[in-house]
Amino acid sequence: MFEAAELGRKISREEFDAMAPALRTELLDLQQRLREADFPVVILFAGVDGAGKNETVNLLNEWMDPRWIVTRAYGDPSDEESERPEYWRFWRDLPPKGKIGLFLSSWYHHPLVDHAYGRITTAELDEQLERVEAFEKTLADEGALIIKFWMHLSEKGQKKRLKTLEKDPFNSWQVTEADWRHWEMYPKFIAAAERIIMHTSRGNAPWQIVEGADTRYRSAVVLNAVKDAITTHMEARETAKSVAAQNKAKNKAKKSDKSAALASQPSILSALDMTQSLTKEQYTQELQEQRARLAKLYRKAKDKGVSTVLVFEGSDAAGKGGAIRRLTASLNARDYQVIPVAAPTEEERAQHYLWRFWRYMARAGRVTVFDRSWYGRVLVERVEGFCSEEAWRRAYHEICDFEEQMVAHGIVLCKFWLHITEAEQLLRFNTRSEIEYKKWKLTDEDWRNREKWGEYEHAVNEMVERTSTSNAPWTLIEANSKLFARVKVVRTVADALEAALSKGKKKA
């Protein structure tokens, strides 16, 4: 795979100097245009130590305007990082739209090193690469430009390079014992590298192998590649935007027929027994029991560092707020956080749509309650046409992947759909509009959403079908009776915690 990167290609100083000024101006100019663009640029550097990863990143920072560049390298995770799913640290460092992120020793670092050292099997490597691929696909699908450089040196070339560096008083510090150790393991690194490149070179995030022996050659290759990739991507996005606008117009015409056809479809929700309820006495007793259970279980979870994430979705006026309050009453306020999900902020809009949920991942042992969530993409955004059909269709997979990462990290995840019937909603809307201090809860939007009941029901149905997995199942709550709903919510969370904690015990 690397033969073509061991040809000894060079560029003379004269050639380089002749090319430099124009290229630099173009890059600076491009950066200015990029600032207005609707996508971020993620540039990864990986490869053989000594092949110029650091130097090239420094050069990019020097040639371009470092104010619109974010450079990140990763050492051992901080305690705040290791208390969250592995990719949290990468998500929090993603550049916003219009900026460039340069990543050294990124999400490829561990797979590469661990496999070369024999700490993981090839099957495990492949599994990790699937995570990598899913991550990059998620970013690319939302428009991010991903450029990946593999900086290569031959075995001999690496030895020569490390020796040269060691002799240079300015740069000798760069050569560490690990570098020499890795040189001795050269074939193992190359084997891991080949597998990595093979598996993760996809159309939306291809690897470019760069011969790293000659500074000027590799600099020219990388700088030109960055320039070309950004230019091409910018044009492609423009084209895509105009096509999307045309499609949107077309789809609008189609839409009305569709909604009519939908109304008659049976749905998971229609199978719910909506008559279930509790008497006031049953409620008081059962709620107290379940809350006492929950209070004990979550404290155990806290002591073990097990976090809980609770997702509440539901029709307007289905009683999410009330159910959340009954639940959090069993918890110590310092241990939980309720995140109301409304329109994203400016900083959130400049990022991937999942970014704003990643940022609220809590530290070990905490409970995070999302009042509405990432499911907005396949509910309100789908129904209202705030995102393209292609975008919400792919969201099912993105969401499952996101949740899988939580569960893999040991987070207890419960997802609730609070369901009420159309008639019950009308009743509640009318009550709200009559009680002074509840009026603020009822907006014109609620009435508008109500008109699309059928479309929402269809979307919910599909959401449950597509995202209720064994690891992260949906719990449907029959919420016509608030009392019944509240108890079922608290019981479900307690059950989930109990199951997770006993699983932990079996392991130990």
Add this chain to the structure above:
Amino acid sequence: MFEAAELGRKISREEFDAMAPALRTELLDLQQRLREADFPVVILFAGVDGAGKNETVNLLNEWMDPRWIVTRAYGDPSDEESERPEYWRFWRDLPPKGKIGLFLSSWYHHPLVDHAYGRITTAELDEQLERVEAFEKTLADEGALIIKFWMHLSEKGQKKRLKTLEKDPFNSWQVTEADWRHWEMYPKFIAAAERIIMHTSRGNAPWQIVEGADTRYRSAVVLNAVKDAITTHMEARETAKSVAAQNKAKNKAKKSDKSAALASQPSILSALDMTQSLTKEQYTQELQEQRARLAKLYRKAKDKGVSTVLVFEGSDAAGKGGAIRRLTASLNARDYQVIPVAAPTEEERAQHYLWRFWRYMARAGRVTVFDRSWYGRVLVERVEGFCSEEAWRRAYHEICDFEEQMVAHGIVLCKFWLHITEAEQLLRFNTRSEIEYKKWKLTDEDWRNREKWGEYEHAVNEMVERTSTSNAPWTLIEANSKLFARVKVVRTVADALEAALSKGKKKA
């Protein structure tokens, strides 16, 4: 001090239940109105263990809407926290405008406990309280409502309370060994508490001592106090806003006379020798020397975990960007970050104006370069009237306090004012407007700012006078010669690092 909080005041269940529904509705309603308000609410709970701090915070979360409340308690700092100035963790948790933050074991925790245990002297306690006061004043001056509750129990009362808790199977976990140890040290805690309350009870952030023995009594006191404080503050802010609007109109009239009077004033800047320059040869050699020095020194600093913060201010076209690039070229891109300071984002606008700079405090050993900074408040915001005179006047003190915290944490701080003459600026503007790829740098705003040269010069003069301290001095850079300026910047940073590192040595 606490006699009035040991009177055994109680409220009967009947009284409480009679009061509860209306109070709760009022609180919920207030919270909705607060969401539109232009200030955050910071509520602190401190006091004797067992006096109901936790319970009251839980109650507030239960009665009010937890979606607009952020609850925080602090244990040992995480590694990410301990690598930054002490108050970083508090700044990052501050509620935005319209929200309520409930703080348990907050910035009062360490002063109280450390003094009670005799780990700090009374003089040291006082010093820490000054930091607390400055912090609260800074928040209050920008509009934050700060409410502080000291929950009290008598010595006997505490013993009784701890025993009762221990007997309750649901709550026995709350009583720790530390609680009993603290009970034995009761007089010491009370002595520290008295001093703390005395020193930090100010008009903008008064303490309210609450008798904690009876749950209903203390709940009623706190809930009513919160309600009253928010209501009063909301009204006061409205009044203040209309007064400010009137004053602004008046001041505008005055302003023009002032600017005329200013033009003739001598300034620190006029004393600079603006003819200083370097030949191309001198520049190449000196820059290389200084960069080599800097490269070595910053690596040493990195190894020691010493962070560097560099502030660049200067007239438009003074060459900040160029100077920054020459400087960062000596650094490894993974170790520094350049923060361009432009208009704040929506999330930043919802916070204290210093919040957006606190958020960029880097981890140990990094270099953070601010291209424009918190000095915007006393420069552009002052000159353009974006904030009130009172606000920019008090900013001098707030800024000194902010920088003092960095320096106290061991951060090396350099502040540069890059100065050019009016004639030189005109020359550069004209050049920019002629060169295609530099055009984007020149905006109409630059020309408008230029018309206010005298006012800006006056503001800069005062800024340097007021904020150049021995710990955080300004370095004025004669920047008519770009070459001279760049070398002086790099040399200054290298000097500062050298001084800081040798100081560290002496200590060790």
